[in-house]
Amino acid sequence: xxVVSQHPSWVIxxxxxxxxxECRSLDxxxxxxxxxxxxxxxxxxxxxxxxxxxxxxxxxxxxxxxxLINHASLTLSTLTVTSAHPEDSSFYICSVPDIRRxxxxxxxxxxxxxT
Amino acid sequence: xxxxxxLGSHVSVSEGALVLLRCxxxxxxxxxxxxxxxxxxxxxxxxxxxxxxxxxxxxxNGFEAEFKKSETSFHLTKPSAHMxxxxxxxxxxxxxxxxxxxxxFGQGTILTVHP
Numbered sequence: 001x002x003v004v005s006q007h008p009s010w011v012i013x014x015x016x017x018x019x020x021x022e023c024r025s026l027d028x029x030x031x032x033x034x035x036x037x038x039x040x041x042x043x044x045x046x047x048x049x050x051x052x053x054x055x056x057x058x059x060x061x062x063x064x065x066x067x068l069i070n071h072a073s074l075t076l077s078t079l080t081v082t083s084a085h086p087e088d089s090s091f092y093i094c095s096v097p098d099i100r101r102x103x104x105x106x107x108x109x110x111x112x113x114x115t
Numbered sequence: 116x117x118x119x120x121x122l123g124s125h126v127s128v129s130e131g132a133l134v135l136l137r138c139x140x141x142x143x144x145x146x147x148x149x150x151x152x153x154x155x156x157x158x159x160x161x162x163x164x165x166x167x168x169x170x171x172x173x174x175x176n177g178f179e180a181e182f183k184k185s186e187t188s189f190h191l192t193k194p195s196a197h198m199x200x201x202x203x204x205x206x207x208x209x210x211x212x213x214x215x216x217x218x219x220f221g222q223g224t225i226l227t228v229h230p
Contacts, residue, residue, distance in 0.1 A: 006158075034216055034217065034218075042222075043223045044220045046218065093158055095218075097216030102164060102166040104149075109158045
């Protein structure tokens with residue numbers, strides 16, 4: 001399967017600042033990538049769909065102006081958490097779907113801590 | 116709408132004992148179903164997947180799952196638990212077609228293996 005990387009793996013930032021998280025598909029071109037959020041001791045919740053060449057689509061309840069997504073190329077999607085607050089502290093995971101194999105390839109995740 | 120329910124947030128077994136993790140789904144269309152494993156602070160690793168080809172699916176590390184449409188279930192089993200199986204397990208589902216990739220996750224089950 002494809003290899004998906006995320007950078008950084010862990011970031012600590014102060015409240016009010018912005019943080020950018022990168023998701024790279026190293027050997028698989030993806031017109032679509034997904035961003036999930038996982039709060040401690042909870043399951044993964046889909047936040048948004050990143051679309052190459054068009055705007056991202058957000059799930060209900062996710063603020064698009066707060067979580068900016070840019071699908072810069074077929075192998076890179078970025079998630080920027082703007083004006084971060086402590087309640088944004090979470091584990092953010094991206095995935096790349098492979099429709100032909102009915103699989104998704106997940107990144108290792110980025111742990112965001114906002115102080 | 117798709118929903119996935121995992122019965123039991125914690126399961127504890129002895130090393131060498133049978134592992135049974137329960138998953139039920141509800142869907143208006145035949146789903147694709149997956150089991151993932153997550154180790155602390157890591158992304159998700161695919162254990163196995165059901166894509167309507169065969170109802171009994173064998174995965175990695177000795178795990179298998181059986182799709183039972185009449186019971187809307189997709190329980191994960193392993194005949195003999197190993198200490199390295201201790202992790203959190205997620206059942207997930209997705210409808211096919213254009214929404215492929217938008218996974219709905221169950222709540223997760225933490226598996227503890229005692230020596």
